[in-house]
Structures are given as C-alpha cells and as structure tokens.
Amino acid sequence: MHSQWGKRVHSELAKLDIKTLGRVGVLLGGRSGEREISLMSGGGVLEALHSKGIDAHPFDPSLRSPAELVQEKFDRVFISLHGRYGEDGTIQGLLELLNIPYTGSGVLASALSIDKIVTKQVWLSNGLATPVFVELTANSDWDAVAKKLGLPLIVKPAHEGSSLGLTKVKSVSGLPAAYDLAAKIDTKIIAETCIIGDELTCPLVGEGASAEALPVIKIIPPDANYDFHHKYFSDETQYLCPTGLPEEVNAAVQSLALAAYKALGCRTWGRADVMIDQKTGKPYLLEMNTSPGMTSHSLVPMAAKAAGVEYADLVVWILSQTLKQAGGLRT
Numbered sequence: 289m290h291s292q293w294g295k296r297v298h299s300e301l302a303k304l305d306i307k308t309l310g311r312v313g314v315l316l317g318g319r320s321g322e323r324e325i326s327l328m329s330g331g332g333v334l335e336a337l338h339s340k341g342i343d344a345h346p347f348d349p350s351l352r353s354p355a356e357l358v359q360e361k362f363d364r365v366f367i368s369l370h371g372r373y374g375e376d377g378t379i380q381g382l383l384e385l386l387n388i389p390y391t392g393s394g395v396l397a398s399a400l401s402i403d404k405i406v407t408k409q410v411w412l413s414n415g416l417a418t419p420v421f422v423e424l425t426a427n428s429d430w431d432a433v434a435k436k437l438g439l440p441l442i443v444k445p446a447h448e449g450s451s452l453g454l455t456k457v458k459s460v461s462g463l464p465a466a467y468d469l470a471a472k473i474d475t476k477i478i479a480e481t482c483i484i485g486d487e488l489t490c491p492l493v494g495e496g497a498s499a500e501a502l503p504v505i506k507i508i509p510p511d512a513n514y515d516f517h518h519k520y521f522s523d524e525t526q527y528l529c530p531t532g533l534p535e536e537v538n539a540a541v542q543s544l545a546l547a548a549y550k551a552l553g554c555r556t557w558g559r560a561d562v563m564i565d566q567k568t569g570k571p572y573l574l575e576m577n578t579s580p581g582m583t584s585h586s587l588v589p590m591a592a593k594a595a596g597v598e599y600a601d602l603v604v605w606i607l608s609q610t611l612k613q614a615g616g617l618r619t
Contacts, residue, residue, distance in 0.1 A: 293493060293500055294596030297605045304608055306341055310363025312607065313388075315379065317348035320371030321452045321473055329582040330368035336603040337366070349373070354382055364389040364610040366603070367579055371449055375579040376402035389610035393578040397553040401576040404446045404478050407552065411573055414551040416544060418573040419563075421480035426471070430463040433479055440482045443467060445474030449577060456482060485566035488531065490545035491580065491588040495555035501542035502591040506531035527587070529594045537564065541571050548573050556609045559588055 314337070316330025317323055330346060337344035347357065349369070365383065367390055369375060377399030383390045393401065400406055408418045422433055424443065434441065443466035444454040453473045455466035463479075470477045487509070491502040508526040531538055545560035554576065561574040580588045582603070592602045 291502070291595040293502065294592075297597050297601060300608065301601055301604060304604070308611060309342055309607060311361060312337060312342055312344040313347045313357070313360055313362035313365040314344055314368055315347055315349060315365055315374065316368045317350050318369040318371070318374045318379075319350045320369070320373055320375075321448055322370035323350070325581055325583060326368055326370045326374065328584075329370065329586070332582050332584070332599070333366055333368050333603050336600040337607070339600050340604050342604070342607075349379065354386075357382075357388075358386060362388055364391075364607065364613075366391045366607050368582060370579055370581065371452075372402065372447055375449070375577075376447065389613040391606050391610055392556050393552075393554045393558065397555065398578050400552050401554065401558075401578045402447055403476070404444070404575055405476065407576055408573075410551055411548055414547065416548055416551065416573055417570060419481040419483055421478055424467050424470075424477040424479050426467065428463075428467070430460050433463060434460045437479060437481045441479055442482050443470055443477065443479045445470045446476035446478045447474050449575070483563035483565050483572050486531075486533065486564040488541055488562045488564060488571075489559055489587050490541055490562060491557065491559045491591040492545060492549040492554065493557050496550070499546060499549055499554075501546045502588075503529055503594040504531050504533075504538045504541050505529045505587050505591055506533065507587075525585075527590060529590055533564075537569070537571075544571050544573060548576060552576055554578055557588065557606055 314330050314334050316326050318326050334344055334346055365388055369379060375398060377395040380390060380395045380398050384395060400410060405423055408421055411418050420437055422436060440456050440458045443457055453470040455469055457463055457466045467477055487507045488504050489507060490504045492499060493502060494500055506528040510524045541562050545562060548560050549558055559577040559580040562571050563574060564571050582589060589599045589602055
C-alpha cells in the first residue's frame with residue numbers, strides 16, 4: 289500500500305541527483321550504552337547508501353576526533369548514533385558549528401527529547417497524555433512514590449533508551465534496587481505509572497505543518513517483556529503492522545504521536561512510543577526517539593515499508609532532507 293507520503297518519497301527520489309549529496313559521513317558507534325545497536329544501524333545505513341551509488345563513509349566519534357570530522361570534508365552526515373552524545377543535541381551542536389548538514393532533529397529538539405522528564409513536561413504543557421511520573425533521588429520516600437504512582441510502576445534512567453537500566457517494580461521493597469540499577473548509568477532517574485495494555489509505536493516524518501504519522505506498529509514481546517534483548521536480538525517478539533486494532537484506535541495514536549513530535553520541534557523523522565490503557569482505551573505517550581534504530585529489527589523501516597517505501601529508499605530520503613539545510617539557519 290502506497291501512502292501519500294510514500295508516493296511523495298518516490299516522486300522526490302525520482303528527481304534527486306545523487307551527485308548533489310556529495311561525500312557523506314555515517315556517524316555510528318559513539319559512547320552511549322546503545323553503541324552496539326548504533327553500529328548495527330550505521331552498518332545498515334552504509335550498505336543502503338552504497339547500494340544507491342552514494343559516496344558514504346563510516347565515522348565513529350568515539351574513536352576519532354572532531355578535527356578528523358573536518359578533515360574528512362563531508363558534505364553532509366547521516367546520524368546513526370543512539371542515546372547520549374548522538375541523540376541529545378551534542379553532536380548536532382558540533383555539526384552546526386562546523387556547518388555540516390545532518391539528518392534528523394536539531395539541537396533543541398534533540399536535547400529536549402533525550403530527557404524523559406523534560407519531554408513529559410513539554411507534553412503536559414501542551415495537554416498531551418503521558419503517565420504520571422516523579423523524579424527519584426537516593427533519598428526519595430519510596431512509600432510516597434508508590435502511593436502517587438501506584439504499583440506496578442516503571443523506574444528508568446531519564447537519558448537512556450533501548451530499555452537500558454529499566455525495571456518494572458511490583459512492590460515498594462523493590463524500589464531501592466531499581467533506583468540503584470538506573471543510577472549506575474544516569475544521574476537523573478524517573479519513575480512513572482506502569483500502563484497495562486497494548487504497546488505501540490508510531491514513526492513520524494517531515495516537520496512543522498507538513499509533518500505526518502506513518503502506520504502504527506503493535507509490539508508483542510514474550511511475557512510482555514520488551515527489554516534490550518527482545519528489542520534487538522530476539523525473533524520471539526512479534527510486530528504487527530497493521531496492528532489489528534480498530535481504525536479509530538490507530539488514528540488516535542497517530543494524532544497523539546504527531547502532536548508530541550510537533551510539540552518538541554522534531555524534524556525529518558522520529559518515533560513515538562505509546563501505551564494503550566486496557567481499562568480505558570486511552571493512549572499515553574512514553575517517549576520520543578529522534579534518531580530511531582535502523583537495524584533488521586527496527587520499527588521505522590517496518591512502518592515505511594507498510595507505507596510503500598523500502599529500506600534503502602527510506603535511508604536516501606532521510607539523507608536528502610539535509611539538502612534543505614545547506615546555507616540556512618538550522619534549529
């Protein structure tokens with residue numbers, strides 16, 4: 289099925305002169321806890337660009353210095369970094385200073401989206417539904433936290449993705465250990481109400497008024513445990529696209545995800561994770577990913593395919609959006 293976005297992508301790519309993309313750097317690896325996944329994403333992106341005849345080269349910022357980034361004379365870069373130092377506005381700021389166009393959201397949207405607490409504050413100020421939360425400290429009153437959020441609840445680092453350091457806490461006595469686990473990889477920890485129900489994700493593309501939602505994906509992990517392993521390495525996790533849910537549910541999720549994307553000022557592409565409360569049927573926003581995975585198990589390529597755009601074409605389209613940035617002010 290070719291969506292309007294899918295048709296537009298094919299139309300834009302048909303007119304695209306590959307030579308205008310020039311020498312392309314693919315940023316991959318990096319310093320975050322998601323390094324392994326970034327290497328997989330970047331490898332897929334590189335292969336896709338090469339298959340289309342694009343002059344693309346890998347660049348791992350954890351192994352090479354910013355000076356080498358300048359020496360490489362890249363005309364633009366595809367950011368395949370995930371988590372901190374790649375998805376948090378830092379590398380975007382560096383690229384701004386170097387005047388190198390790059391894929392995805394700008395400095396501010398990246399910085400806002402990486403921080404789950406700030407993200408929620410932005411969403412709440414825009415009237416968008418997200419689970420009740422508190423920021424935890426080592427001195428938190430665990431009984432008060434459980435009373436406010438209810439049990440079970442979720443504890444996780446505020447600046448990590450891929451379910452790293454995440455714990456589903458079922459009793460007050462489990463809170464200290466959950467906090468300690470998250471605190472090993474981050475200084476800012478969030479606890480939020482655990483929404484029981486269908487787990488969905490909705491990729492977004494474009495920016496501003498022209499941004500739009502791609503098909504929603506329903507995620508069915510083994511034992512309802514969508515952890516790091518089941519996200520990237522397990523073949524047991526099921527992904528349904530179409531979701532099999534009523535169309536009004538899909539539409540509500542797309543509308544909420546799109547509003548969340550716009551509220552944060554995201555551009556080019558992103559992915560909002562959503563839970564549907566099984567008791568009320570209401571969708572709740574969990575987090576926004578501004579540099580989504582591009583591995584064999586990744587969800588944006590799955591939704592794009594459902595919209596009529598294959599992986600390699602998706603990669604080239606994302607990269608082509610940087611042509612709009614050259615010479616202009618990027619935010």
